[in-house]
Amino acid sequence: MVEEIKRVVIGEVVEKRPQRVIVKVEKENFASTLNALKALSFNRLNLLTAIDFIKENQFEIVALVYSDEKKVMSIVKARIPRDNPEIETLIHIYPNAFKYEVELGEMFGIRVIGNPDSMKPFVLEGWGDLPPLRKDFDSIKYATEHYESRNVEVKYD
Amino acid sequence: MELQETLEEGYVEILDHLRKRSLWMLHYCTACGAIELPPTITSRFDAERFGIAPFVTSRQSDILLVTGYINIKTLRRLITVYEQMLPPKYVIGFGSCTINGGIYWDSYAIVKRLDLYLPVDVYIAGCMPTPMAVLEGFRTLMKLIDEGKANGWKKYQENYEYYKENQRKVLKW
Amino acid sequence: MVKEILTLIFTPILAFFVGIFLLGFKRKMVARIHRRYGPPLHQPLLDIIKLLSKKENISHGVMFDLGPVMYVGAAILTVLFLPIPGFKQLTPFGDLIAFLYIMVIGSLGMALGAGESGNPNASIGIARALTLMLGYELPLIIAGNTLVIKYGTTDLYKFMTLQSGFHWNLFLLPLTAIAGFIATYGAMGEHPFDVVVAPQEVATGPMVEYGGKHLGLLMIGMAISTYIETGFFVILFLGGGANILTFILKQLGVIIVMTLFDTVFPRFRIENAVRYFWRWPTLIALVGLLIVYIGGK
Numbered sequence: 329m330v331e332e333i334k335r336v337v338i339g340e341v342v343e344k345r346p347q348r349v350i351v352k353v354e355k356e357n358f359a360s361t362l363n364a365l366k367a368l369s370f371n372r373l374n375l376l377t378a379i380d381f382i383k384e385n386q387f388e389i390v391a392l393v394y395s396d397e398k399k400v401m402s403i404v405k406a407r408i409p410r411d412n413p414e415i416e417t418l419i420h421i422y423p424n425a426f427k428y429e430v431e432l433g434e435m436f437g438i439r440v441i442g443n444p445d446s447m448k449p450f451v452l453e454g455w456g457d458l459p460p461l462r463k464d465f466d467s468i469k470y471a472t473e474h475y476e477s478r479n480v481e482v483k484y485d
Numbered sequence: 486m487e488l489q490e491t492l493e494e495g496y497v498e499i500l501d502h503l504r505k506r507s508l509w510m511l512h513y514c515t516a517c518g519a520i521e522l523p524p525t526i527t528s529r530f531d532a533e534r535f536g537i538a539p540f541v542t543s544r545q546s547d548i549l550l551v552t553g554y555i556n557i558k559t560l561r562r563l564i565t566v567y568e569q570m571l572p573p574k575y576v577i578g579f580g581s582c583t584i585n586g587g588i589y590w591d592s593y594a595i596v597k598r599l600d601l602y603l604p605v606d607v608y609i610a611g612c613m614p615t616p617m618a619v620l621e622g623f624r625t626l627m628k629l630i631d632e633g634k635a636n637g638w639k640k641y642q643e644n645y646e647y648y649k650e651n652q653r654k655v656l657k658w
Numbered sequence: 659m660v661k662e663i664l665t666l667i668f669t670p671i672l673a674f675f676v677g678i679f680l681l682g683f684k685r686k687m688v689a690r691i692h693r694r695y696g697p698p699l700h701q702p703l704l705d706i707i708k709l710l711s712k713k714e715n716i717s718h719g720v721m722f723d724l725g726p727v728m729y730v731g732a733a734i735l736t737v738l739f740l741p742i743p744g745f746k747q748l749t750p751f752g753d754l755i756a757f758l759y760i761m762v763i764g765s766l767g768m769a770l771g772a773g774e775s776g777n778p779n780a781s782i783g784i785a786r787a788l789t790l791m792l793g794y795e796l797p798l799i800i801a802g803n804t805l806v807i808k809y810g811t812t813d814l815y816k817f818m819t820l821q822s823g824f825h826w827n828l829f830l831l832p833l834t835a836i837a838g839f840i841a842t843y844g845a846m847g848e849h850p851f852d853v854v855v856a857p858q859e860v861a862t863g864p865m866v867e868y869g870g871k872h873l874g875l876l877m878i879g880m881a882i883s884t885y886i887e888t889g890f891f892v893i894l895f896l897g898g899g900a901n902i903l904t905f906i907l908k909q910l911g912v913i914i915v916m917t918l919f920d921t922v923f924p925r926f927r928i929e930n931a932v933r934y935f936w937r938w939p940t941l942i943a944l945v946g947l948l949i950v951y952i953g954g955k
Contacts, residue, residue, distance in 0.1 A: 453557075480585075504711065572714055
């Protein structure tokens with residue numbers, strides 16, 4: 329499987345175990361790599377998410393695709409800069425990526441070009457602060473400021 | 486006048502004695518605590534022998550069961566459902582997330598105290614409470630109704646401005 | 659004369675209490691089949707008392723308020739046309755054909771009232787209720803008319819007295835009795851055909867916006883309807899009764915046999931239910947009609 333993937337992809341291909349193949353590509357080739365993988369019998373998108381590398385000032389977009397015939401999972405990664413993050417849409421290749429991209433916009437602040445609902449409010453209706461899953465958002469400070477807690481002592485007897 | 490007041494109080498007492506044996510609960514599974522409701526209603530720990538049956542509309546039921554954590558999106562819908570029910574109505578807080586936030590106390594979207602926004606009659610502690618604890622909570626509510634102390638709906642009508650002020654601060658209505 | 663008028667006034671009250679006993683017995687029996695204890699036998703009475711003592715009422719207009727009133731009113735009117743052992747009630751003024759017409763008025767009144775509420779669940783429930791009525795009326799009317807041909811009269815009181823002494827129609831015309839029994843399932847809303855009140859799909863159909871005193875009136879109407887439908891089956895096929903106690907015991911027997919089948923079946927969809935009613939029970943009832951027409955004369 330690794331040989332067939334190496335022939336169609338521009339990037340680094342590593343095989344971790346017989347059922348796991350990791351592919352690292354540049355930001356401009358992300359959508360075309362997934363298109364080529366879909367022609368190679370990888371028919372289902374399992375997950376599309378992002379990881380925040382705050383010290384290197386970059387986001388990393390991760391997509392997991394699975395092939396039902398050959399029973400191989402492939403992990404496709406791409407790095408994008410942290411100020412003004414943008415990425416191309418995947419809904420023409422895998423239609424179920426629609427809600428994952430809306431969630432990327434709300435929780436990380438990543439704009440997806442080509443998705444009609446990108447950066448619109450989804451789960452947190454009316455959120456005005458930093459996007460909550462970034463690493464410079466302090467969750468405990470926000471929770472203690474905005475929501476009152478019950479001040480009682482717990483007695484064990 | 487005194488005769489009329491005594492008759493009214495006696496009438497209310499008899500009604501409470503008969504009414505506590507036929508409470509209907511709203512089957513609105515708010516969050517993860519609702520996984521303990523099917524064992525309580527079906528064959529092994531039978532809740533129907535006390536007259537408690539699950540119903541699906543808010544116009545037909547008496548008890549609102551808030552099971553589990555409360556985030557802001559659910560709290561908006563819960564307040565609308567509570568105001569659609571017909572009095573006399575009761576609210577039961579289920580699980581430790583309604584008491585002081587539970588294991589989600591440090592989240593950016595979870596409300597920590599339920600009784601600032603809705604009047605609560607009985608709390609059931611646990612994460613999750615077992616069906617025997619749930620039945621004990623229902624029996625406590627029946628005892629409070631019999632003594633005439635379960636008056637959450639009257640508190641909501643009298644302190645309406647206090648509850649609405651708290652809701653407006655958190656929910657951005 | 660005075661005795662008959664007094665009986666006419668007390669019959670709805672008797673029907674209400676017998677209906678409550680039958681409904682409570684059914685709930686207890688379902689619980690025992692599930693291997694658990696059930697609610698006490700007077701549980702429907704406690705439910706009605708709780709519903710009638712609610713403090714506020716929500717109303718959507720005049721027709722919304724009149725829906726349950728028409729339902730209870732039609733039920734009380736229908737129960738006056740059913741004879742009980744020893745008294746004729748109003749049967750000299752209305753026979754089997756008038757009874758079959760009056761039985762339908764209650765559902766039509768509920769349809770108008772529930773449609774006024776503006777909830778789409780109520781509209782779906784009402785459409786399904788009226789379609790189901792098209793289904794179960796056909797075997798019921800064929801079974802009723804078979805008895806008219808056999809006895810040569812449409813008087814319900816004569817049906818009762820001509821079957822005395824164990825000449826029941828259940829033994830003499832078994833095929834017609836089976837068709838009438840299956841049609842009674844549809845009329846009462848029992849389990850293979852309870853698509854009208856489907857709590858998991860349409861949130862109890864027409865009753866979705868009713869609460870408080872309106873729902874209390876509806877439950878009173880449902881108790882009287884249970885008495886009417888089981889009483890109709892007992893008069894046509896099980897021979898009425900010598901006195902009122904044997905009448906109630908026979909109604910209890912009908913409820914027991916119905917519940918044994920009711921707890922085991924899932925629910926039919928509406929088009930499957932109507933197609934079923936027009937296929938097998940209608941065929942069985944037509945075969946019974948042919949037997950009476952050719953052989954009996």
